[in-house]
Amino acid sequence: MPKKKVTDTKIYVLDTNILLHEPLAFLSFKEHDVVVPMTVLEELDYIKDSKKDVARDARVSIRSMEDLLHNATPEQLVAGVSMAGRGSGVSAPSGTLSIFADHGLPIEQQVFTSNENDNRIINAALHLQGMKAPRQVVLVTKDINMRLKAKGAGLAHVEDYRTDQLVSDIKYLSKGYHVFPGNFWDKVKSVDSRSEGRDTIHTIDRKLLPEAYVNEFLIDESHSFAGLVESITEDSLEVLDLGYERMMGRSAWGISPKNIGQAMGMHALLDPHIDLVILTGPAGSGKTLLALAAALEMVVEKNMYDKIIVTRSTPEIAESIGFLPGTEEEKMAPWLAAITDSLEVLHKNDENVKGSMNYIMEKANIQFKSVNFMRGRSIQNAIVILDESQNLTASQLKTIITRCGEGTKLICSGNLAQIDSNYLSAVTSGLTYLVEKFKNFSGSATMNLDGVVRSRLAEFAETQL
Incomplete structure (x- = not known):
C-alpha cells in the first residue's frame, strides 16, 4: 500500500479523562500521531495515589506509556516515539506518541492566562494547531464544557472519544425484542414446525427478520404470538414458541408480569x-x-x-x-x-x-x-x-x-x-x-x-x- 503523506494524518491531543476512561486509549488512533500534554501526566500522577476507583486506571496508563517511552531521549519524547508493533490487525497503531511541555508557552501564545489544568491543555492544542498547520490538530476530551471552551478559543477540531461507541444514537440500541405489525403468522410464508418434549420450535425464513440475533424475542401487535430466536443459520431462524398467554401467566416469588415487556424479561431471568x-x-x-x-x-x-x-x-x-x-x-x-x-x-x-x-x-x-x-x-x-x-x-x-x-x-x-x-x-x-x-x-x-x-x-x- 502507498505510504500516507504526513499531512493526511492527524495529531490527537488527549485530555486526562480519556486515559482514565480507557487507560490504553493512546494506542487507538491507528496511523495518526498522539500528543499527551505535561499537565495530563501531572493529573494522572495526582490521581494514581488517590483513593478513587480510577486510581488503578491512572497507574495502568502511566505504566503503559512508560513501557513505550522508557528508552527515548528527551528530544525523541518531544519529536514523537513510534507506536508501531504495539498491536495487531487493522486497528494497530503506526503513528507516534509524544509528550508536550505545555508549561513553558510564551504568554503571548496563550489564549487562557489563568493556570487551570483545562486551560493549559487547550493552550497546548491551540499552539500545536498553529505550529503544525496544515496538519489537523484534534483535542479529544469527554468534558463537554472543555469542548465548548476549546471551540470558543479558536480550536477547529474538538471531539469526544468514540472508539468504544457502538451506536450513534440511543434510539438504535437493541431492545431485545421485535414487534411485528398485525398478526405474526400473516407475515410467515413457509414454516417447518417440530416438537421437542413440551416445546414447539418453528423454522422460518431468515428474510422475515434478517437482522435477528440469538435470544431476541418476537411478538406481534395482535398478541397472538410470542417466540424466542434460538438459533440462526444462513437462511433460516429457529424460533421457540413461548405462547403469549403462557408468558403473561408466569410468576416468580408471587410477582406476575404487568405487561409483555416484563413477561419477556421474566422469561430471560428464569x-x-x-x-x-x-x-x-x-x-x-x-x-x-x-x-x-x-x-x-x-x-x-x-x-x-x-x-x-x-x-x-x-x-x-x-x-x-x-x-x-x-x-x-x-x-x-x-x-x-x-x-x-x-x-x-x-x-x-x-x-x-x-x-x-x-x-x-x-x-x-x-x-x-x-x-x-x-x-x-x-x-x-x-x-x-x-x-x-x-x-x-x-x-x-x-x-x-x-x-x-x-x-x-x-x-x-x-x-x-x-x-x-x-x-x-x-x-x-x-x-x-x-x-x-x-x-x-x-x-x-x-x-x-x-x-x-x-x-x-x-x-x-x-x-x-
Missing part, C-alpha cells in the same frame, strides 16, 4: 441457560423488582444457586465508603435502598414484614457488596444483581463480568436517562456497550422495559417532564 440478563428502561418499569423476585425464586424455591450478591457503583462522593459505620453490608445499605424497598414490596402482605425480610435475607444469603471491592474476586454458583449499571464504563463492567465463575448468573439493570457520571452519556455508557457487544452471544439476553408500572404519577412524570 432461564438457566442464560448467564447474562441486561434490563434497561425508565424509572418505575420494574427492573429491580423483577430481578430480585426471579433471584429469590431460583435461590430459595428451586435451589439452583447458593446466594444472591447485590452490588452497584457508589457515587463519586462515596467511592470510599469507609466513613459510613458498620460492616461492608451496612455501609452499602444506603446505596442499595432500592433492593430493600423491593424486598418490602415482595413481602408487604406478610404479617411481620421486617421479620420476613430478615428471614429471606438470611435464607437466600443476600450479600450487599460495593463494585469497588469486586476486583480480584471469583464468584461461583451465585446470582449477581448489578443495579444502576448505567454509571459504569465498559472497563468497569468488564471487571465485574470477569469475576463471574462457573454457575453464576449476572443481572445488569440500569436507566440510560439517569447517568450521573461527568464523562458518560447514553451512547458511551458501559451499559450501552454491553448491550451491543453481547447481542450475538447465546448466553445473554437483553430486555428494554418501556412501560412505567410504578404509579400513574411516575408514568406521567416519565413522559411529560
Whole structure:
C-alpha cells in the first residue's frame, strides 16, 4: 500500500479523562500521531495515589506509556516515539506518541492566562494547531464544557472519544425484542414446525427478520404470538414458541408480569441457560423488582444457586465508603435502598414484614457488596444483581463480568436517562456497550422495559417532564 503523506494524518491531543476512561486509549488512533500534554501526566500522577476507583486506571496508563517511552531521549519524547508493533490487525497503531511541555508557552501564545489544568491543555492544542498547520490538530476530551471552551478559543477540531461507541444514537440500541405489525403468522410464508418434549420450535425464513440475533424475542401487535430466536443459520431462524398467554401467566416469588415487556424479561431471568440478563428502561418499569423476585425464586424455591450478591457503583462522593459505620453490608445499605424497598414490596402482605425480610435475607444469603471491592474476586454458583449499571464504563463492567465463575448468573439493570457520571452519556455508557457487544452471544439476553408500572404519577412524570 502507498505510504500516507504526513499531512493526511492527524495529531490527537488527549485530555486526562480519556486515559482514565480507557487507560490504553493512546494506542487507538491507528496511523495518526498522539500528543499527551505535561499537565495530563501531572493529573494522572495526582490521581494514581488517590483513593478513587480510577486510581488503578491512572497507574495502568502511566505504566503503559512508560513501557513505550522508557528508552527515548528527551528530544525523541518531544519529536514523537513510534507506536508501531504495539498491536495487531487493522486497528494497530503506526503513528507516534509524544509528550508536550505545555508549561513553558510564551504568554503571548496563550489564549487562557489563568493556570487551570483545562486551560493549559487547550493552550497546548491551540499552539500545536498553529505550529503544525496544515496538519489537523484534534483535542479529544469527554468534558463537554472543555469542548465548548476549546471551540470558543479558536480550536477547529474538538471531539469526544468514540472508539468504544457502538451506536450513534440511543434510539438504535437493541431492545431485545421485535414487534411485528398485525398478526405474526400473516407475515410467515413457509414454516417447518417440530416438537421437542413440551416445546414447539418453528423454522422460518431468515428474510422475515434478517437482522435477528440469538435470544431476541418476537411478538406481534395482535398478541397472538410470542417466540424466542434460538438459533440462526444462513437462511433460516429457529424460533421457540413461548405462547403469549403462557408468558403473561408466569410468576416468580408471587410477582406476575404487568405487561409483555416484563413477561419477556421474566422469561430471560428464569432461564438457566442464560448467564447474562441486561434490563434497561425508565424509572418505575420494574427492573429491580423483577430481578430480585426471579433471584429469590431460583435461590430459595428451586435451589439452583447458593446466594444472591447485590452490588452497584457508589457515587463519586462515596467511592470510599469507609466513613459510613458498620460492616461492608451496612455501609452499602444506603446505596442499595432500592433492593430493600423491593424486598418490602415482595413481602408487604406478610404479617411481620421486617421479620420476613430478615428471614429471606438470611435464607437466600443476600450479600450487599460495593463494585469497588469486586476486583480480584471469583464468584461461583451465585446470582449477581448489578443495579444502576448505567454509571459504569465498559472497563468497569468488564471487571465485574470477569469475576463471574462457573454457575453464576449476572443481572445488569440500569436507566440510560439517569447517568450521573461527568464523562458518560447514553451512547458511551458501559451499559450501552454491553448491550451491543453481547447481542450475538447465546448466553445473554437483553430486555428494554418501556412501560412505567410504578404509579400513574411516575408514568406521567416519565413522559411529560
